[in-house]
Amino acid sequence: MSPLIFRALLLLAICSFLTACSAADDFIRLPSDASRFFRNEGDDSVGTRWAVLIAGSNGYWNYRHQADVCHAYQILKKGGLKDENIVVFMYDDIAYNEENPRQGIIINSPTGSDVYEGVPKDYTGDEVTVNNFFAAILGNKTAITGGSGKVVDSGPDDHIFIYYTDHGGAGVLGMPTYPFLYADDLIDVLKKKHALGSYKSLVFYLEACEAGSIFEGLLPDGLNIYATTASNAEESSWGCYCPGDNPSPPPEYDTCLGDLYSVAWMEDSDVHNLRAETLHQQYELVKARTANDNYVYGSHVMQYGDIGLSEENIFLYLGTNPANDNFTFLAENSMKLHSKAVNQRDADLLHFWHKFRKAPEGSFRKNEAQKQFMEAMSHRVHLDQSINLIGKLLFGIENAHEVLNAARPARKPLVEDWSCLKSMVRTFETSCGPLSQYGMKHMRSIANICNAGITNEQMADASAQACVSIPAGPWSSLEKGFTA
Ligand SMILES: *[C@@H]1O[C@H](CO)[C@@H](O)[C@H](O)[C@H]1NC(C)=O
Numbered sequence: 001m002s003p004l005i006f007r008a009l010l011l012l013a014i015c016s017f018l019t020a021c022s023a024a025d026d027f028i029r030l031p032s033d034a035s036r037f038f039r040n041e042g043d044d045s046v047g048t049r050w051a052v053l054i055a056g057s058n059g060y061w062n063y064r065h066q067a068d069v070c071h072a073y074q075i076l077k078k079g080g081l082k083d084e085n086i087v088v089f090m091y092d093d094i095a096y097n098e099e100n101p102r103q104g105i106i107i108n109s110p111t112g113s114d115v116y117e118g119v120p121k122d123y124t125g126d127e128v129t130v131n132n133f134f135a136a137i138l139g140n141k142t143a144i145t146g147g148s149g150k151v152v153d154s155g156p157d158d159h160i161f162i163y164y165t166d167h168g169g170a171g172v173l174g175m176p177t178y179p180f181l182y183a184d185d186l187i188d189v190l191k192k193k194h195a196l197g198s199y200k201s202l203v204f205y206l207e208a209c210e211a212g213s214i215f216e217g218l219l220p221d222g223l224n225i226y227a228t229t230a231s232n233a234e235e236s237s238w239g240c241y242c243p244g245d246n247p248s249p250p251p252e253y254d255t256c257l258g259d260l261y262s263v264a265w266m267e268d269s270d271v272h273n274l275r276a277e278t279l280h281q282q283y284e285l286v287k288a289r290t291a292n293d294n295y296v297y298g299s300h301v302m303q304y305g306d307i308g309l310s311e312e313n314i315f316l317y318l319g320t321n322p323a324n325d326n327f328t329f330l331a332e333n334s335m336k337l338h339s340k341a342v343n344q345r346d347a348d349l350l351h352f353w354h355k356f357r358k359a360p361e362g363s364f365r366k367n368e369a370q371k372q373f374m375e376a377m378s379h380r381v382h383l384d385q386s387i388n389l390i391g392k393l394l395f396g397i398e399n400a401h402e403v404l405n406a407a408r409p410a411r412k413p414l415v416e417d418w419s420c421l422k423s424m425v426r427t428f429e430t431s432c433g434p435l436s437q438y439g440m441k442h443m444r445s446i447a448n449i450c451n452a453g454i455t456n457e458q459m460a461d462a463s464a465q466a467c468v469s470i471p472a473g474p475w476s477s478l479e480k481g482f483t484a
Pocket residue numbers: 140142143
């Protein structure tokens with residue numbers, strides 16, 4: 001062993017006794033030889049890197065979520081993870097969608113290249129379910145229905161990265177299939193995974209509206225889990241690279257290409273040596289970029305769980321692209337892109353609107369776009385009015401607004417009784433039709449109905465009065481079942 005390498009190892013050994021290990025970068029300057037040695041050593045000592053990537057939506061107007069997931073896959077692949085260790089959930093209706101101007105190609109930024117190529121199709125279409133997602137995390141093959149059967153078959157030295165992107169609401173995350181994913185069930189799965197002793201540490205990146213509500217008051221310390229979310233418990237997250245924004249997608253695209261928090265962490269990971277960047281550094285950068293124009297077009301990135309883990313290098317989870325070896329993270333040279341962005345919940349309307357605007361006068365396409373726009377709008381009005389009316393019936397005209405919209409104290413979960421929340425959702429949907437994608441917005445109101453001690457019978461009465469019938473139209477169809 002050369003004296004140089006010996007010295008490097010010695011420093012590493014000393015370093016592991018210090019808590020502020022990140023400071024080591026300030027004094028170790030390794031010639032390239034030793035750094036290569038270092039790296040291989042590091043690779044062996046981290047066990048296996050696993051990842052679960054999931055886009056919770058379908059439909060061309062939600063292009064961006066699957067684009068995000070494909071892009072994340074490319075980062076992991078270039079980082080050195082093997083396909084057998086990356087489990088991908090995506091509906092897979094985008095690349096060959098008839099609306100897609102570049103058939104067989106998905107991009108995640110206006111100037112980006114294809115991110116679709118090579119993405120494993122582990123769970124697609126109706127295989128993208130809460131049940132399969134949980135089974136994959138837990139490594140339980142027998143609980144999987146359909147798909148490739150790939151699961152996170154991890155051991156105690158392994159590191160796991162989970163990335164979810166979609167619509168959400170307070171306490172809930174969307175799925176292209178019903179039911180949706182509820183926060184309490186996700187936390188139970190993470191606790192179970194921890195109890196199995198099958199990871200060393202786990203990082204969870206979550207893009208969704210009101211994403212903070214998935215962990216706030218729910219994710220305990222001590223599970224060796226570090227989570228960051230695109231938004232706090234009470235606000236929307238944001239789509240970006242949307243038609244009409246700056247930067248905007250190529251003109252032939254009528255849909256958003258990415259999401260603000262997601263492209264922030266991915267475009268940072270694309271260009272840096274991730275051995276030299278900590279999760280915390282990335283969190284700060286993503287937080288600054290996602291705040292976008294001082295929160296006019298942005299949201300508050302949050303962190304939860306074992307925050308101390310964020311001193312670790314991103315490399316432990318995502319690997320690193322050897323082509324970036326010489327590009328070390330420096331806060332001052334990081335992207336300070338300002339862009340306009342679109343509220344996650346309005347991105348579908350934006351798509352229908354641009355489709356309508358561009359279609360030739362009198363064409364089938366113009367009529368179709370108009371119909372889609374009107375259907376989405378009337379579904380929104382129906383849900384907003386129904387919840388409003390139910391609130392008034394239950395709490396009186398004066399109090400309804402306040403009770404329905406009350407925020408929870410910090411570090412308190414959305415609802416005390418999650419089974420109440422789920423049964424209230426089913427009761428509502430029995431009379432009024434499914435909440436579907438847009439209706440996740442009203443989860444806080446329904447949670448507050450539980451928190452106020454309303455019984456299921458009272459809720460059933462109020463729902464039946466508010467909704468005389470379930471409206472026709474694709475968004476109100478109960479064909480997929482209840483969302484809870
Ligand atoms: C795996 O899933 C099956 C089916 O849901 C269940 O019966 C079994 O207990 C699970 N195994 C573990 C180890 O959790």
